[in-house]
Amino acid sequence: MDISIRQLGVRYGDVNALRGVDLEIPSGELLALLGPSGSGKTTLLRAIAGLEPVDSGQIVFGKQDATRLSVQERRVGFVFQHYALFKHMSVLDNVTFGLRMRGRDTRPPNDEIGRRGRELLELVQLGGLEDRYPNQLSGGQRQRVALARALAIEPSVLLLDEPFGALDAKVRRELRVWLRQLHDDTGYTTIFVTHDESEATELADRVVTLDAGKINTQAQPAALA
């Protein structure tokens, strides 16, 4: 789905976290938001998800103005920096949570939910770990559970906050390659936040640099084909 961000402004008290951000993200693009901490990149990601109240401007999903839509209505797949897996649920229950929370009219039958959960776990290469609990997984495995959970709701857009921030260098590199592959296979519009320039340029179709709440047009690294 195309995402349009128009003159977006977010304030925290006296601080302008975002100051008139304009951004067009065509459907299927893998976009990196690059910037130092405090540049507003995570705020922008959270604003797109509906987790951060917006003070001015517009967020458009496809043809629909999503600015005033609730988090639930936006149906974004959000992968949190520390994964935010549900500690008291098995891996499978984590992944199927979004499906199980659907209203009675749109919720698939239980065996269908279980089947889709297992499919997604196969997709993120965690088949066989359905009954584990998050605290029994490695960092890289948790990351992939979080991703499978976000994909389960067939999101309008996939948003990842510092997806590799908490992982060691080796796992980081493997996951990067794998995530790129996954994106090409599934075709979801994907936005991820990072402060690592090489990670951004290596992984993304396009890199947007944020600085002090604005898009820094001077600092754009060359786009990758």
Add this chain to the structure above:
Amino acid sequence: MSSRRALSEPRAIRWLLIAITLAFLIVFLLLPLLIVFTQALSHGLGTFLRSFGDADTLAAIKLTLITAAIAVPLNSIFGIAAAWAIAKFDFRGKNLLITLIDLPFSVSPVIAGMVFVLLFGRQGWLGPWMAAHDIKIIFALPGIVLATVFVTFPFVARELIPLMQAQGTEEEQAALTLGASGFRTFWHITLPNIRWGLLYGVLLCNARAMGEFGAVSVVSGHIRGLTNTMPLQVELLYNDPGAYSAAFAVASLLALLGFVTLALKNFLEWRHGDELAALRGRT
């Protein structure tokens, strides 16, 4: 030689500390409890059991159970709401609210009771209006429940605030992005994450609700068989020379309730130890 001294000294201190702790526990906790039970049984098991056949004593037990059955659920709901507000939102006056929650800990229970008498008593602010509408709070069940709720208010909230603060809101946010409503997020995510802390708070709250003396004493009016709770009944029997062992019988039942509370807590920690560890994020 010197290295042995360095090793042996801390050991001596360790034993001393353990000995002091044990001595305190025995003198101030175990011995009094032991006396309660020996006094209760000093005239034989028959007399002990007969103490509970008394209609007034039975009424006191019933009143205590009713009071706890109302006060504990109320304070559980208040406690969850207060802890939720404090742990998950930022707002002006948050510190004031935390201080207010602690108020029942710092105010003497007798004063708590007096406040309700001043408010709802016959000479109180709302007294005439309530008399005109035939509402009785003081010297009746509502007053006893109010006083108990006041005194036991902090237990659940105090238990949950640090727990919820430590857990943050990321899991809740994740649930919202996955389409769960606010209530279902609470039910499926927040509540399971706090359940053991909540249960612990509820147990402590219950123990105190059943044992409260001061505040209840002020508002109850000590009407035999009507507004006497178990602690008040213990005092009443204790002051009656003929019912000395009955006083200890009722007291032993109260003490037993405390033991059950502790045993239940330990059982839950043992039975659900793995899950508790998982909730704390350990492997």
